[in-house]
Amino acid sequence: MKHWLIEDVAWDRFDAARVDPGIVALVKAAAMVERNGEDYARYLNGVFADDPDFRAAADRWAVEEVQHGEALGRWAMLADPSWDFADSFARYREGFRIDTGATQSLRGSRAGELVARCMVETGTSSYYTALADATAEPVLRQLCQLIAADEFRHFKLFYDHMRRYLGRERIGLPRRLAIALGRIGESEDDELAYAFHCGNEAAELEYDHQRCLALYMSGAIRCYRFRHIERATGMIFKAVGLRPRGVLSDVAARLAWRLLQARQRRLARRVPAAA
Numbered sequence: 001m002k003h004w005l006i007e008d009v010a011w012d013r014f015d016a017a018r019v020d021p022g023i024v025a026l027v028k029a030a031a032m033v034e035r036n037g038e039d040y041a042r043y044l045n046g047v048f049a050d051d052p053d054f055r056a057a058a059d060r061w062a063v064e065e066v067q068h069g070e071a072l073g074r075w076a077m078l079a080d081p082s083w084d085f086a087d088s089f090a091r092y093r094e095g096f097r098i099d100t101g102a103t104q105s106l107r108g109s110r111a112g113e114l115v116a117r118c119m120v121e122t123g124t125s126s127y128y129t130a131l132a133d134a135t136a137e138p139v140l141r142q143l144c145q146l147i148a149a150d151e152f153r154h155f156k157l158f159y160d161h162m163r164r165y166l167g168r169e170r171i172g173l174p175r176r177l178a179i180a181l182g183r184i185g186e187s188e189d190d191e192l193a194y195a196f197h198c199g200n201e202a203a204e205l206e207y208d209h210q211r212c213l214a215l216y217m218s219g220a221i222r223c224y225r226f227r228h229i230e231r232a233t234g235m236i237f238k239a240v241g242l243r244p245r246g247v248l249s250d251v252a253a254r255l256a257w258r259l260l261q262a263r264q265r266r267l268a269r270r271v272p273a274a275a
């Protein structure tokens with residue numbers, strides 16, 4: 001059962017004057033990654049083949065992710081009527097596929113897989129909250145708030161299943177932390193950068209990972225405020241088994257914020273050349 005439907009969004013409140021083209025480019029990329037959610041459900045169904053409860057939950061989860069993609073794609077077509085979501089998504093599917101036939105988690109264990117899923121949901125929940133706060137366009141703001149609420153629920157879903165698996169697969173703090181940091185680092189892989197390319201660049205222009213990463217990440221990081229990073233840090237701490245609130249998480253949040261700002265400055269320096 002979905003928590004909201006695309007028709008629940010107040011599309012008639014769309015205000016073209018409040019559209020920021022930089023944010024439109026980010027939304028186009030996000031729409032494609034979200035729309036691709038079914039492949040992740042296929043992968044999770046393979047990894048959790050003998051766990052019907054989890055498989056059913058993963059299938060329901062993917063329906064929500066696909067809806068995120070459809071809704072974001074619809075908004076991006078309102079903001080840029082020349083953009084064709086179906087066309088861009090077809091290009092994305094052509095060039096980016098995950099291994100949907102796997103029977104073992106890439107992370108070495110099911111509990112590890114669920115730690116990685118918690119990181120993805122930490123990333124998406126904080127990102128849509130940041131986008132909702134960054135945009136002045138009322139429809140996008142409402143949409144991002146609805147999506148962020150789903151992403152927080154998804155975190156809880158994977159976290160609860162992770163707790164269950166940790167009872168059988170005893171992976172300790174160092175391993176969970178390594179998986180968590182590894183998955184966060186993967187945000188710089190092709191998935192998002194290539195989505196940015198397919199959503200925003202002409203098909204004739206050859207894909208360049210560094211160019212697209214710089215364009216996507218520098219724009220995305222600009223939307224964040226410290227409070228978003230603070231909350232995300234608490235969620236990361238919770239997923240790896242540390243206290244989500246306390247001196248350590250405060251220090252980590254401040255450090256993460258500084259690293260993110262430095263990363264943004266480095267990426268932004270590459271952008272004029274990239275664009």
Ligand SMILES: [Fe+2]
Nearest residue numbers: 034065068124
């Ligand atoms: Fe999503």
Ligand SMILES: [Fe+2]
Nearest residue numbers: 121124151154
């Ligand atoms: Fe999600």
